[in-house]
Amino acid sequence: MSEMRYEAPKTLAAAVALLAAASGGARILAGGTDLLIQLRTGRIEPSLLVDIKGIPEMTSIVADSSGFRLGAAVTLMQLTEHQALAQEWPGVIDGIKFIGSIQVKGRATLGGNLCNASPAADSVPALIAAGAVASIIGPAGRRETPVAEIATGPGRTTLTPGEIVTALLLPRQARHSGDAYLRFTPRTEMDIAVVGAAVHLTLDERGICSQARVALGAVASRALLVPEAAAAVIGTRVDGPALACLAEAARAASQPIDDKRGTREFRLRIVGVMAQRAAEIALDRARRNS
Amino acid sequence: MAKHHVSATVNGDGVEFLCATDQTLLEVLRDELHLNGTKEGCGTGDCGACSVMLDGRLVCSCLVLGVEAEGRRIETIEGMAVGQELHVLQRKFLEHAALQCGICTPGILIAARALLARNPDPTEAEVRYWLAGNLCRCTGYHKIVEAVQDAAREMRGA
Amino acid sequence: MARILLSSSLTPYTGGETELELNVANVAQLFQALGARYPRLRQQLETDLAVAIDGEIYQDALLQAIAGDSEVFLFPKIAGG
């Protein structure tokens, strides 16, 4: 019955052209771990699948003096195996590791996790906290946009028709900096985050926090960057009172809903706990990173 | 819509098959290639019963399209024993009573082999977290974890 | 006469009676006698009931003998998952 076509272009230009020609009826197939479920349940009925895994630029990891360029179609397992990345951005790796099973990570991609625009996507808060930028190509050419500005709501993004996220760009981790991501789920694995929290912070030579970014998942219609929570620890030793302020700011910024995975009340109750615990891990990592 | 003609390697043998775009690798293995050892428990990547290796990566075959297998190397449970010789993991699963109904067993064996290939001496926690994507409703996982660790011991020659 | 004890769960079908004496030689005779005495109990006798004869449980055992001095308890059958 299926009228659906499948194309596996070898270049970005070809992929962009295919998407443009399909005028909205096409879907990008990266890891497929969400797309195939949507196909199976009949939630989407595209006329064309554009498999982008044959495009070298999208499936490579480049690490140089300016940072990391993570191809948007690199599998999550490959990312977890990249030692330099894990060394510098353990919080980003925390987020990646929470996504699905080993099997799912063997297929799923950062680009997919980002572009599906689930408010609970585990890699996104850590990328936002890390200040990651999405590299995008489309009919109008290339552009770069902060990861925080991609998703606008569940399943909705700022990407225009025909645009593809090709890579996620991470800077080099600064000295005395560390990041962490934690989430809450009822089970230890295989669940969707009820709340997620990512913290990136930098300490000065005296151990005072000079820079921080706090991002939260599953407590609003998209992952949130919470400058108020960061401000709570900047200029402090990230001690108990500062962490309590960070937790309170995280809670205040959250606008969660009730759904089958958690109540609004519960999310509000634990978002501060998760943010605080993530900050403690990030602090520990920053101190070790000399 | 014409079907896709796909050439791939399954358990070391070259195969060719025809599939529609929306057919999953799991459906291709079972319905086109008649390799029924790979099981479907959920079709959504949540149970791991359909685990196979795709170019050396552990994946859920229900989350891969058949057409994506073009030129790829696939390993399934049918290729795990060599001739009469069971893989150490298969033998240890029998010896440790690590299976009951057996529907999850092929997927767990494939996943466990992938674990031991990268980590020859996993801790209990490492085994449990690696296998978290493989649901088993019969055993409570106890004997599965024991069997994997014992197989690792034997494979290390310890 | 065997002493017949009915589970309290059966009282809605026996007009509240839970104990009686019957002269029966086996379970089939017992069920027949009970069915005659308590017509509302018949469907239960057909499919739902087990007996314990002097402490030994029998399900679907119409030919099981009942001695003259036996104590017989009727109660719902048990199955399981």
Next chain:
Amino acid sequence: MIVASGLKYQARELKIVGTRPLRPDGVDKVTGRARYGADISLPGQLIGKVLRSPHAHARIKSIDTSAAAALPGVKAVISRDDFADMAEEYAAAGELTINFRDVTRNMMAREKVLYDGHPVAAVAATSEAIARAALKLIKVDYEILPHVIDVIAALRPDAPLLHEEQYTEGVNPRPARPSNLAKRLEFARGNVEAGFAAADTIVEREFTTKPVHQGYIEPQACLASYSEDGQAELWTSTQGHFVFRAQCAKLLQMEISKIRVTPTEIGGGFGGKNNIYNEPLAIALSRKSHRPVKMVMTREEVFRATGPTSGGHVKVRLGATRDGRITAATAELSFQAGAFPGSSVAPASMCAFTRYDLENVRVIGNDVTVNRPKVAAYRAPGAPIAAFAVESAIDEMAKKLGIAPIEFRLINAAREGTQTYYGPKLGKIGYIETLEAARAHPHYRAPLGPGHGRGIATGFWFNIGNETTAALNINEDGTATLIMGTIDVAGGSRAAMAMMVAEELGIPFDRVRPHIGDTSSLGFNFITAGSRGTFAGGMACVVAARDAIEKLRDRVARIREVPLEAVLWKDGHAVPAEGSARQFAPMSLAEIAGQAGKTGGPIAGHAELNVQGAGPGFGAHIVDVEVDRQTGSIKILRYTAVQDVGRAIHPAYVEGQLQGGVVQGIGWALNEEYVYDADGILANPGFLDYRIPVASDLPFIDTVIVEVANPNHPYGVRGCGEVPIIAPLAAIANAVENALGIRFYDLPMAPPKVLQAIDEAAAAASKA
């Protein structure tokens, strides 16, 4: 040899029983060869799919299948009109009796749809894609009705009514108005009012549990082929192929002899595969299309339309004296039956207090219809719900009295001769031995970490016998082929039965090959349920083996020209009886078998029994937990399950039953639940949001096997599969209470609930 019901226990030296050989089905399962429901195919087969109700409760005004039938590739469409209506007629089918009027309506809706997922029509087409497309073309005109999901809400006088003709059974006089209370039962003994009056302390609490699914990993799957001469063949994943055959015959108005059911390997059942779902639809589609029809459920269909077990509401009241004697106990259990009557409230009511020797008891059970799928049995049906309530109340009472919970149980423990409140006196049981083994276990005394909690709880299950058949063929080379009628639902009963047969014949285990026979190879065999597999199936196999041995002795007596009494069977040989004047050269099984054809014909044994004398099983569980006080998350740190199994034929497989049952109980206690939205639609029909435990959630599950032989089984077997799921719910709740000082009365103990309780307790403490 005619054995009416079974053989008695004989203690003797054993060579094979109690050892740990490899299961006969093992190699097929580790190599992917084993064939499950979805693995069977026939040339020319069609794919069948079911159209399911999108509403919780609606009247079906019309069904128009014409567009679907006209779609190219569609070979048959069926709906209610393709099946005869059935009168009220009851039959045994596992957990409780079934009523064919309800079964035919559950399999395919007639007047109304009664739950989200209720089948409305089915199609068979040349491909799954065409079948799915055809379903979209079926037009069903519904009149949506108000629905009710919760058991207590369903009992209110103004609740939406599922069955307009349902008048509560079991109450006198018959109610004037119909209601959702299908049946009320009451078990009573003694005088509870006097018992409570004599009590020094009373504990009275209410408990609730949510419906949970059996969660087998293999979705229901079957293949049917109906031939032009009116014969049908059916391959299906089932716990009872003979029961499925009988039900299909009835629903399709066929003679039983015209249906042959071959059970496939079963990928888990736990009670959920006691009932027919797609099987009669597949046969009907095959009959209409003249092609084989295969039907495999999706996971979503499994959750929406099969299983689950009841959600329950239980009120418990206990009275006890200062010195720890329980003087009275009452309980009222209200269980969701789902869309049709027949929950597990009866067995739950019967085992609620049957771990204790009580003078004064009253238990009321309410069977309540609600707009959810008709419940199916789940491992010790209903008992975990009752035990969650009772064992929590027992724990609370013990603490109030200042008596260690395990000692409190020992003071009141049921023993041989205890009069139950539902029926018979208990025979030889091992509850006290089980409690004593738990108390002696190092876990019971191990120091607890800071903030950790320990709980114990116990479980009881009846176990059952029922109709059971087996045949044992002695092959020409002296090996034996065992044909069993009892499905091996995965616990390893094939191994256990072959072990018992090998023990009887005196030959090595690997010379006995067990197979599950199809319905044409043996007489009727009940479903594998009630922990009867190794108990009843084993009984039949031993009877069949002894039948064969009698024939072997008789053959040797004739070959050697000696009287039958002079021939003894020992270690796989016919040997002269000790002290007999008639000595002769012994003959091995292989020698006799080799000559069988020329000395009177092949030798086989068989058994057709209704096995009686099931031995009840008891378990005692110890669990340690850690609670994250900031998130409400509960972690299981250590778990020990102690159980009297009568006799462990294959100890490793018994351990596996205990470990698996415990983990299902852990899931029930902590995370598993059916979640419905405001429209009565199931919100979590998948393994992502229906959260069964994963490997990383759990510790090792330690097991202790207690063996108090069942006197009514030749090897003392009681059965062991169900008891282990009963105690975990309360054991964990008791451990959490021990850790936090907060008792939970409502399952699952999900983090939001736990955290809220912690917050409330903290608020109350700060006020005080």
